[in-house]
Amino acid sequence: MSEQNTHGDLSTLPWPDGWRWTPRRDRDYQAKAATGVRTVEVEFEGAREPALLLPMRSVPRWQGIVFTVAGVGLLATAVLIGVVSVATQTWTGIVGVLVIGGAGTVFGLGGLAGLRSRKEAVAGLLLSPSRLIFDGSVDRLAMSWNDVAGFRLYMIRYGFRVLFPMPWHNWLSIDARDPHAVLASAGHEAAARLARRLKGKSVVAVADNRMIMSPLVAYHTLRYYLENPADRRELAGAEAVNRVHKGLLL
Template structure:
């Protein structure tokens, strides 16, 4: 966040210095930044409850227990898009007003354009993600994790365990906040382990906490990603992983009744 604010300050400064009416455009830049912050920062949504829903397993529609995950909002995508417009607009103003352009102006214009394109790509990714509802699904035969664009389908027979993981996920050399994750681990060599590619913070968690020998981390769900209570989600996954005889109830309302009642011991 600090780096983003510094870059925004540089963009506003470049806009103010290069425009013919610097102070007016600088004020406009501040308004745009504030609008982006208002759109991007939003209160944490209310916690949802587990529910029974239709899930897809191997191309078939089945009924199972659904633990919803949070998804990016359209407002977040709009806020990032506003930032993209700010940076690209500053690059255009630099190009128009600095002619012939000195080397420092050219460097600033290129830097602004690069950040503008990055924000534009991020806005498109957030907008695409906001249309999909991620979830963790439990059926009598499979554990499903749908995140981003891919669904991991783990047959209960291939599940090696569901374990809590605590790790620092930041790339900075300075100490970062500790995050809590739920790791879904499968036996190495099982079909569920093939083709799994964890990216971003999840890949760094796996590097720090690789898991027991003979297992592969098929999915990671951070505590901030759950739309349900993270503790309730953890107990639900643990219960059905350890009680095979109770999985048949996952196709009906009995599973929701058990979870909402807290009968997971």
């Protein structure tokens, strides 16, 4: 089957509410199409099962190194400011210590997390007949299809407009019926407590630039198998891969 026939129907998938559409973003999504979509074996609770992979980019090690170095640098700066503030009794410097120290901690922990990427990780959203798994290469979160409440789509802008338009990304969040239970069962106790306090439903959020394939195709694939439980048996083999490549997701 030719590449054109394989991906031909993907261009007809409707753009969902919540995401920002631009001609350039649309072309980017169409160019990615169903790149990298395939069946893989995943291990869960000691057993292996086939699953459909909607691939994402892994966290690169160089990024982890850069963030770690930046974190150490910021923490060292905070310590230096603290020492100078104490020596000169300039207590206003303590504010700088707290701000810079906090930023250094965030950068450092983020960098270390990137360096801890699991060797067996297959970064992406993995859809098996029984569950939906998010593998971010650092850690993994699994939930049964019955636990999935739905998906939320939204756009986030970053930074401040000065000379150029602010960068932005379309995001996809996976909502759980009981996010506290899903996060706690995966060992994310702190996130589970935060979810309970904020009364939020989202347990996973993915930006469009993280996806190797078209985020639009990924969304419609997730939506299709959530709404059509009888077809989830396809996720164990080539039927699901063919469905995605042909765009039979409506």
